[in-house]
Amino acid sequence: xxxxxxxxxxxxxxxxxxxxxxxxxxxxxxxxxxxxxxxxxxxxxxxxxxxxxxxxxxxxxxxxxxxxxxxxxxxxxxxxxxxxxxxxxxxxxxxxxxxxxxxxxxxxxxx
Amino acid sequence: xxxxxxxxxxxxxxxxxxxxxxxxxxxxxxxxxxxxxxxxxxxxxxxxxxxxxxxxxxxxxxxxxxxxxxxxxxxxxxxxxxxxxxxxxxxxxxxxxxxxxxxxxxxxxxxxx
Numbered sequence: 318x319x320x321x322x323x324x325x326x327x328x329x330x331x332x333x334x335x336x337x338x339x340x341x342x343x344x345x346x347x348x349x350x351x352x353x354x355x356x357x358x359x360x361x362x363x364x365x366x367x368x369x370x371x372x373x374x375x376x377x378x379x380x381x382x383x384x385x386x387x388x389x390x391x392x393x394x395x396x397x398x399x400x401x402x403x404x405x406x407x408x409x410x411x412x413x414x415x416x417x418x419x420x421x422x423x424x425x426x427x428x
Numbered sequence: 429x430x431x432x433x434x435x436x437x438x439x440x441x442x443x444x445x446x447x448x449x450x451x452x453x454x455x456x457x458x459x460x461x462x463x464x465x466x467x468x469x470x471x472x473x474x475x476x477x478x479x480x481x482x483x484x485x486x487x488x489x490x491x492x493x494x495x496x497x498x499x500x501x502x503x504x505x506x507x508x509x510x511x512x513x514x515x516x517x518x519x520x521x522x523x524x525x526x527x528x529x530x531x532x533x534x535x536x537x538x539x540x541x
Contacts, residue, residue, distance in 0.1 A: 321471075350529070359518050359531030360472070373527050408472070415460060415479055415522070417529070419472040 319343075321420035323409050329426045330399055337395045338423045342411030349392050350417060351384055352408040360408055366392060399427045430455045432521045434532035441509045442540050449504040449535045451519030461502040462520040462529070463493060472518065478502060489513070509539045 322341045330336050342349050347368050352360035363382065365373040368389035381399075386392040396403055404427045410417035432453045441447045453459055463475040476487025478495040486492045493504045504517060519532040 348527075352531075357533065359520070359533050360529075362528050362530065365527045367527075375528070410472075415477055416462065416474040417472075418474065419464075421471045 321409055321411050321418055323407075323420040323423050325423055326421060327424045327426075329428060332401060332427055333398055335395065335397045336399060336425065337393055338407055338409075338425075340392045340394070340409030340411075340420060342391070342409070343413075343418055344390075346411035346413045346418070347389065348412040349386055350410040350412070351392070351394050352410065354406045354408055354422070355404075363394070396425075399425075401427050403427050430521070430523060430530055432519055432530050432532045434517075434519055434535045436535050437533075438536045438538065440538045440540060443511055444508050447504075447506050447509040447513070447537065447539070449517050449519075449537060451502045451504065451532060453500050453502065453519075453521045455521055455523040457524040459500075459502075460522040460524075461493075461495060462522075463487065463491070463502075463504050464518045464520060464531075466516040466518065466534075468515075475504070475517075509537075511539045511541050513537060514539045 324339045349366040351363040354360045363375050364384050366386040369386050381397045384394045406422040406424050408422045410419045461478045464472045466472050476485050478485050483495040491506050516534045516536050518534050520529050522529045
């Protein structure tokens with residue numbers, strides 16, 4: 318069991334650029350979640366996949382955010398036209414049931 | 429609106445004493461409740477959950493939590509704190525009919541030697 322991995326671990330980008338993050342879940346987990354976490358806050362739900370289907374998406378998620386899980390395995394989260402307010406830790410979690418297993422996160426800094 | 433609250437930003441307890449980290453929630457439908465722990469420079473780790481059944485649930489590292497429906501609470505407890513329990517603790521809730529989880533703002537637990 319190699320756990321949930323995320324790539325890259327850190328990303329610095331300029332405002333207006335697009336960024337893409339990757340998440341590799343635990344192999345037997347069919348459920349995958351993306352969260353955003355800022356300093357002093359708990360993780361904020363962004364979206365949920367069951368296999369390749371995106372079943373739930375936060376209303377807070379703007380049109381600049383999109384996520385995919387094309388074959389029900391790894392997932393990508395893309396942010397277009399980044400803004401300074403997008404600076405945060407982006408967490409991925411996978412699950413086979415109720416409890417989630419989190420990756421180490423990708424820290425995004427928008428300058 | 430659905431919500432979860434952790435009223436204490438920080439809890440200090442002496443090693444060997446019992447500890448309690450508080451969590452209350454407000455959701456429509458049946459709640460599913462969770463505790464996670466975050467150690468410095470490490471990812472969130474699952475501690476325990478309540479889905480249904482016995483109101484007292486036991487989890488990793490000697491932690492337990494009690495689901496109280498009338499008080500809409502799910503406080504985390506441990507009979508005897510260790511210095512190594514010092515970390516950031518998050519309560520989370522999901523409710524029937526959704527896959528979305530809401531996390532609290534976290535409580536920093538400091539166990540003093």
